[in-house]
Amino acid sequence: MIQSILIATGFITITGLTLALLLVLAERRILNYGECEISINNGEKELTVQGGATLLASLAENDIFIPSACGGRGSCAYCKLRVLAGGGVISPVEEPYLSNEERKNGVRLSCQVKVRNDLQIEIPKELFSVCRFSGIIEYKKPLTYDIIELRIRLKQPESIDFVAGQYIQLESAEYKGRESVMRAYSIASVPADNRSIDLNIRLVPDGICTTWVFEVLKEGQAVHFTGPYGEFRLSDTDAPIICIAGGSGMAPIWSIIRDMKDRKIERETTYFFGARSQADLFYLEELRQLEKVLPWFTFIPALSAEPENSDWKGERGLITDVVSRHFPDCSRHEAYLCGSPGMIDACVAVLTKAGMPEDKILYDKFT
Ligand code: FES
The missing domain is CATH 3.40.50.80 (Nucleotide-binding domain of ferredoxin-NADP reductase (FNR) module)
Structure with a gap:
């Protein structure tokens, strides 16, 4: 009896896995979405991309970097933008992150929208000026037992224009079998020093990026980040x-x-x-x-x-x-x-x- 149950369970598992594999293959090889057009901000920018990737990845390939602190896993909700046409139905992953108002306005998580056909989207204008930077770790110094200050000297581009209060997204490298991820960190330095940026990074127990920063990253090592992002900044009033x-x-x-x-x-x-x-x-x-x-x-x-x-x-x-x-x-x-x-x-x-x-x-x- 137990043997029959085990055989049946094994059969169901293998069939399930085979079907899942076939679906992935179908998605990758059989379905060919071909070239798709992405029209941004009412035609202000037009992209031609190969269909099949996520909207987030397709935009990044064209140097348009949407905030994405979870690396596209659908858990940070940073990557919201408006999809006016062609985005398909809202996925279950997106559901918890979208208010009724946002749904009405076509807001989606760009990491969960697949480019399968032509799309019309809207993104904040300032995201056009977000760049991918490479730099060198000038120093890494402890501020407390679990917070360090990291200074990144910029190499390419050599300077950054940002507003005090904004943040960047640091890319960790792969290490000890852990994947590369992007994590958001506020800039601690001032806009007047635009050849480098300082970050204050707190060690998150088992955090992929912070463990990499604390245990793997060395002074003199090359790093990459995108930015600047964010609306957190001083207002233009006289209020105390x-x-x-x-x-x-x-x-x-x-x-x-x-x-x-x-x-x-x-x-x-x-x-x-x-x-x-x-x-x-x-x-x-x-x-x-x-x-x-x-x-x-x-x-x-x-x-x-x-x-x-x-x-x-x-x-x-x-x-x-x-x-x-x-x-x-x-x-x-x-x-x-x-x-x-x-x-x-x-x-x-x-x-x-x-x-x-x-x-x-x-x-x-x-x-
Ligand atoms: S990138 Fe984090 S939810 Fe889309």
């Missing part, structure tokens, strides 16, 4: 500013504040940085120094799990409580938040409760 960051969420705020100094923007700015203990703090001396030279700038680090008997004389407690204590009324302010989704959601709740309109809160969630 509250910045809140945690961990490697420091990077875009660090860039924005020093860029304000470079551009002589003197808006009253208070920067709250949340960490667990003193071991998680970095750029402390540099930020204290900025406080001394910039009368409009205040830096408030706050520790949530520092031992009570330590020599720490600064703020203690959750960053949200510390912000509330300093700013019971935020109705005049704008906020710039950068950190984990949990931290950002908690900060948005506290700031709106203190009177800040939601459209005055800009954030960059690190997932």
Whole structure:
């Protein structure tokens, strides 16, 4: 009896695998989509591509780099764009990432749309200026026990134009049987230094890209990235500013504040940085120094799990409580938040409760 069940199970498994293989072969060899036209932004750009690849890959082959932090696996939702015609039906992978409004407007995950026929799509204009860069690791230095600063000296192109607050996508190389992936990191350096970029990278346990950066990547090694991406940036108003960051969420705020100094923007700015203990703090001396030279700038680090008997004389407690204590009324302010989704959601709740309109809160969630 058991033997018959095993034989039947084996038969079903082999049949299933054979059918799956045949489907893949059919997709690759029998179905020939031929050449397809992709019309972008109402004919502003026209591409002719070989059908069969994803829209994300087809655009990248033509040097149009759509953000894609998960490397096309359908799990980051960074690669959204509008498909106005020819995109076929929404796949089950896309379902959870698309709101009703987005569906109505033809928004799709470009990594899940296959180019099978002519397409009409719409992408933000600024993505036309995103490039693929190659550079050399100038240095890799520890900032804390799990965050490093990486400086990439640009080789080709030799300089980058970006706005403080934007991010790039670093390509990891294949190593120890792990595939190459792309991961998003905010630029920590300032636009005025356009021959190199600095990144603050936190080690994610078992993360493919961060493990590669920490364990494999060496100074002097060549690297590649695409960018710049993102809308997180200083607004063009005079409102006083509250910045809140945690961990490697420091990077875009660090860039924005020093860029304000470079551009002589003197808006009253208070920067709250949340960490667990003193071991998680970095750029402390540099930020204290900025406080001394910039009368409009205040830096408030706050520790949530520092031992009570330590020599720490600064703020203690959750960053949200510390912000509330300093700013019971935020109705005049704008906020710039950068950190984990949990931290950002908690900060948005506290700031709106203190009177800040939601459209005055800009954030960059690190997932
Ligand atoms: S690239 Fe991540 S969801 Fe498409």
